[in-house]
Amino acid sequence: MNEDKVEGVAIANLIAADERSVVGWVYRWSTGALAVxxxxxxxQRVARCQPDLNDAEKREIDFVGLTRIEAKSGGRE
Known part of the structure; x- marks a missing residue:
């Protein structure tokens, strides 16, 4: 890894409220930080992570907040 670059790798899929669709990914950056x-x-509202994250990782990405995202209405925001 180039020390001058920040690089990330996906560590989990974010599964939608429908329990079927992948709507995003959790990345761990070379700095150690997590990002969605x-x-x-x-x-979009998330039901779970696959694979599951530990409690500290869930707090870092505000997983509870991700489960409360309001549904979009008719494609309008």
Whole structure:
């Protein structure tokens, strides 16, 4: 890994409220930080992570907040 670059790797899929769709990914950066990257549809309510994250990782990405995202209405925001 190039020390001048921050690089990340996906460590978990974010599974939508429908329990079937992957709507985003959790990335661990070379700095150790975690971040969420959404698919092209943007933030959506999440039901679970696959594989599951530990409690500290869930707090870092505000998993509880991800489970409370309001559904988009008719494609309008």
């Amino acid at each position: 990257m959404w698919d092209a549809r943007g933030p």
